[in-house]
Each structure stands twice: as C-alpha cells, then as structure tokens.
Amino acid sequence: MAFGQLVKRHIVDTRPLGVPAYRRLWLGQAVSHVGVGATVVAVGQQVWDLTHSSFYVGLLGMANLIPLIVFGLWGGAVADAVDRRKLLIAGSLIAWVSTLFILVQALLGLGNVYLIFAAVALNSTGFAITGPTRGAIIPRILEPELVPAANALNSLVYSIGAVVGPMLGGVALANVGFAAAYAMDALLFSASLYAVLRLPSLPPLGEVIRPGARAVIEGLSFIVRTPVLLMSFVVDIIAMVFAMPRALFPQLTAERFGGDLTALGWLTSAMAIGAVAGALFSGWVGRVSRQGVALVAVIAVWGLAVAAAGLANELWLVVVFMAVGGVADVISSVWRQSILQLYAPDEMRGRLQGAFMVVVAGGPRLGELRAGATATAFGLTGAWVGGGLACAVTVLVVGLSVSGFRNYRARQ
Known part of the structure; x- marks a missing residue:
C-alpha cells in the first residue's frame, strides 16, 4: 500500500464536515473550546488568589x-420531548450569560469567591443542558456511518482546546489579568x-414523554435492561475510578521532579496531547x-499505560506513557459515544x-478521590501503579464476561 493511501486510511475521517449543519457546529466548538480552556485556568487561579486554599479550589x-x-x-x-434546536439555544445562552457574569465580576474587582462559585455552577x-442535546442531535443530522467519525472530530477539537486554551489563558493572566481570559x-x-442558531428545526421523533422523574427513570431503566449500553457505561467507570491519576500529579512532581512546576504542566497536558494525536489518526x-471487544482492549491499554507511567522516573517517559493513555482514552470515548448514539x-x-x-463527569472525580485515598494508605507508587493494573485486569474480566457486549457488532 502506498504511503499516501496508508495515511488517508488512518488520518481523521473528515467526511462529516461535508454536512453544513455539522460543519458549523464543529467549527463553533473548535473556537469556543479554546475560550473554555482559558477560563478553566483563570477560575482556579482566581479562587486560589482570593483564598490561598486548595480546599476552595477543589470546591x-x-x-x-x-x-x-x-x-x-x-x-x-x-x-427527548422538545425541539432540540431550541433547547440547545437555551442552554447555550445560559452558558454564555455565566461567562459574561464572571467577566463582569473580574472587571469590577469584586473579589467574592462565592460569586465565582455561582458563575461556575x-x-x-448550561453545559449540562447542551451536552446531552448536542450528542442527541448528531445522529439526526448525519448518516449512521458518519457518526463515529463525527465523534472523533468532536474529540479532536475538545483535546486541542484542552491544550491551547490553558496556554493562552496563562499568557492572558500573566500579561493582562483575569478579565482578559x-x-x-x-x-x-x-x-x-x-452555529446553533443556524441549525434546522429538530422536533422530537417517536413517542414523546413529558420531562420529569418518570422520563429520567425510564431512560435509566432502558440502560440497565440493555447489556450493550450498560456495559459501555461500566467499562468507562472502571477506567476512571481505578486508573485516573490526576490527583497524584502534585505529589509526583514534588517527590520525583523536585517540585518543578514545569513538570506539573507537562503532566497535566500529557493526556490531552495524546488525545489530539489519537483523534488526528x-x-x-x-x-x-x-466495538465491544475493541472497547475493552483500549481501556486495558489505558490501564497498563497509566501503570507504566507510575513506574517511570524520567519526566519525558511519564509524559509518553500518559500520552499513550490519552490516545486510548479518546478512542474509547469515540466508541462509547457511537454505541450510545446508534x-x-x-x-x-x-x-x-x-x-x-453524568458518568463522564463523575467518573474522573471519583477516580481522583480513590487515588488520593489509596496514596495516603499505600503511597504514591502503590496508588498509581496498582490502580492502572487493577483497571486492566478488571475491565478484561468484567467486559468480556457479558456475551451481548463481547459479541456486539456496530454494523448489526
């Protein structure tokens, strides 16, 4: 196979960008995620400056x-019950108002940490409304065969934003201040x-159930009754709870790299760098x-990569292994999202x-709690390496034990 053909087969599939509605959404996300990354850095630093308390930053x-x-x-x-375009507009406006609110408090120099918490909440x-809505829209505006490619493209812009946004935010903080970020x-x-305003009308299809507790419970019950969907959630929880090492980065920096904040920056960015590479190819x-078996395999790779990073003593080697983990994580995300959507x-x-x-947001935070607790009990290496190995073993045992998930084929 010629080199050009090989690259074409493995480079990110851009066919979804040929659909105007998706292309506008993707470009809008590509631009806005950079700003989100800048705000994430600025908010944490502003809370620290106001309180000098890691507890408040953690809140x-x-x-x-x-x-x-x-x-x-x-x-x-x-x-599931209203025009998804209108709901996406409403959620986007809520998110935008919150950004303007936090900008105003910085411009006025109010210095109130509780106002910042309110703005973040x-x-x-807004994100909690737009996230599910945006994910549900993708299969409505694209052919099923293009959905995995669209999810890879979405992961690409998210990962790029996670790398570029904090860098630009740091520059803005250093030279101008919080308001600039x-x-x-x-x-x-x-x-x-x-991009959201340019979407076509997307009224609900099929049976419409009034939003409320009954509708939520029905959705959760559907997941529990469907082994393929349930296991796509379970394997992600295993990956994040057992093997997410982010809470251990400061301790690793202090114990192995002399407290060098540059090392901490590399550790923080390593997964996102890997995710960009994984999405590009x-x-x-x-x-x-x-995809069921494939999902189990890449999560096992994630666990093993994390374990290897925990054993490395050279910064560049830790970054490389965590970047490999980032590649596995972004591929896992694409398959999990595609299974759910289709x-x-x-x-x-x-x-x-x-x-x-909820799983994507809650899993890493539970993982950070697990990492911190086990590091207190068993030390840094035990918590980091043990978590990665436990992830790999558990996902192989659990993921391959459910025949419906093990035999799932995307084209069925």
Missing part, C-alpha cells in the same frame, strides 16, 4: 459536578452560539465493527446522553 469541582448530575439527567429528558447548568471565552463562545476507528432509539437519545454526561 470548584463540586460547583461543576452537582449541576451536571441534576441538569444533565433532566436536560436529557427535555431533549450556572455555566455547568474571561473576555476571550465570552468572545469565542459567540462562534458556537452562531482516528480514520480507522469507524471501520472496527466489534444503539438507542431517537426518542431515548437525549436521556441516555444525559446519563452518559
């Missing part, structure tokens, strides 16, 4: 998580809002039909996307 995670759980499930139920509410986010978010992902009927997609968001 930002709770300010994000609680609205994601509550409104993620509710927003998914609403997405409001932004998380927040202003960047507010300005860049307008690209995403424009994801052209083969949509051609894999046995296996479920359209009238359930919003609710299932809401549950997916």
Whole structure:
C-alpha cells in the first residue's frame, strides 16, 4: 500500500464536515473550546488568589459536578420531548450569560469567591443542558456511518482546546489579568452560539414523554435492561475510578521532579496531547465493527499505560506513557459515544446522553478521590501503579464476561 493511501486510511475521517449543519457546529466548538480552556485556568487561579486554599479550589469541582448530575439527567429528558434546536439555544445562552457574569465580576474587582462559585455552577447548568442535546442531535443530522467519525472530530477539537486554551489563558493572566481570559471565552463562545442558531428545526421523533422523574427513570431503566449500553457505561467507570491519576500529579512532581512546576504542566497536558494525536489518526476507528471487544482492549491499554507511567522516573517517559493513555482514552470515548448514539432509539437519545454526561463527569472525580485515598494508605507508587493494573485486569474480566457486549457488532 502506498504511503499516501496508508495515511488517508488512518488520518481523521473528515467526511462529516461535508454536512453544513455539522460543519458549523464543529467549527463553533473548535473556537469556543479554546475560550473554555482559558477560563478553566483563570477560575482556579482566581479562587486560589482570593483564598490561598486548595480546599476552595477543589470546591470548584463540586460547583461543576452537582449541576451536571441534576441538569444533565433532566436536560436529557427535555431533549427527548422538545425541539432540540431550541433547547440547545437555551442552554447555550445560559452558558454564555455565566461567562459574561464572571467577566463582569473580574472587571469590577469584586473579589467574592462565592460569586465565582455561582458563575461556575450556572455555566455547568448550561453545559449540562447542551451536552446531552448536542450528542442527541448528531445522529439526526448525519448518516449512521458518519457518526463515529463525527465523534472523533468532536474529540479532536475538545483535546486541542484542552491544550491551547490553558496556554493562552496563562499568557492572558500573566500579561493582562483575569478579565482578559474571561473576555476571550465570552468572545469565542459567540462562534458556537452562531452555529446553533443556524441549525434546522429538530422536533422530537417517536413517542414523546413529558420531562420529569418518570422520563429520567425510564431512560435509566432502558440502560440497565440493555447489556450493550450498560456495559459501555461500566467499562468507562472502571477506567476512571481505578486508573485516573490526576490527583497524584502534585505529589509526583514534588517527590520525583523536585517540585518543578514545569513538570506539573507537562503532566497535566500529557493526556490531552495524546488525545489530539489519537483523534488526528482516528480514520480507522469507524471501520472496527466489534466495538465491544475493541472497547475493552483500549481501556486495558489505558490501564497498563497509566501503570507504566507510575513506574517511570524520567519526566519525558511519564509524559509518553500518559500520552499513550490519552490516545486510548479518546478512542474509547469515540466508541462509547457511537454505541450510545446508534444503539438507542431517537426518542431515548437525549436521556441516555444525559446519563452518559453524568458518568463522564463523575467518573474522573471519583477516580481522583480513590487515588488520593489509596496514596495516603499505600503511597504514591502503590496508588498509581496498582490502580492502572487493577483497571486492566478488571475491565478484561468484567467486559468480556457479558456475551451481548463481547459479541456486539456496530454494523448489526
């Protein structure tokens, strides 16, 4: 096979960009995610400057998580009952208002940490509404064969934003201040809002159930009754709870790299760098039909890569292994999202996307709690390496034990 053909087969599949509605959404996300990354850095630093307390910085995670759980499930139920375009506009406006709010508090120099928490919670509410809605829209505007490629493209812009956004945010903080980082986010978010406004009407299909507790419970029950969907959630929880080492980065930096903050920056960026590479060369992902087995395999690779990183003593080697983990993680994300979008009927997609968001948001935070607790009990190496190995073994045993998931083929 010629080199050009080999590259074409493995480079990210850009066919979904030929669909105007998706192309606008993708470009809007590509621009807005950079601003989001800048705000993430600025918010954490501003809270630290105001309180000099890591506890308060950690509370930002709770300010994000609680609205994601509550409104993620509710927003998914609403997405199955109303025009998804209108709901996406409403959620986007909520997120944009929250960005303007945090910008205003910085410009006025209010210096109130509770106002920042409120702004973060409001932004998380908007994201909890738009996330499930956006995920449920993708199969409506694209042919099924293009959905995995679209998810790879989405992962690419998210990962690039996670690398570029914090860098630009750091430059803005160092040279201008917090308001500059927040202003960047507010300005860049307008690209995403424009793309949403250009979407066609997307009224609900199939049976419409009034949003509420019954609709949410019905969506969760559907997941429990469907082995393929249930296992796609279970394997992700295994990956994040057992093997997410992010809470151990500061301790690793202090113990092995002399507290060098540059090393901490590399550790923090390593997974995102790997995710960018994985998404760029994801052209083969949509051609894999046995996605259940493949998903188990890449999560096992993730666990082994994390374990290897925990044993490395050289910074470059830790970064390389964590980048390999980032590649495995982004491929896992593409397959999990594709299974969810294509296996479920359209009238359930919003609710299932809401549950997916709760797992994606909650898993890493539970993983950080697990890492911190086990590091206290067993030390840094035990918590880091043991978690990675436990992930690899557990996902192989659990993931391959369910025949429906093990035999799942994407083209059925």
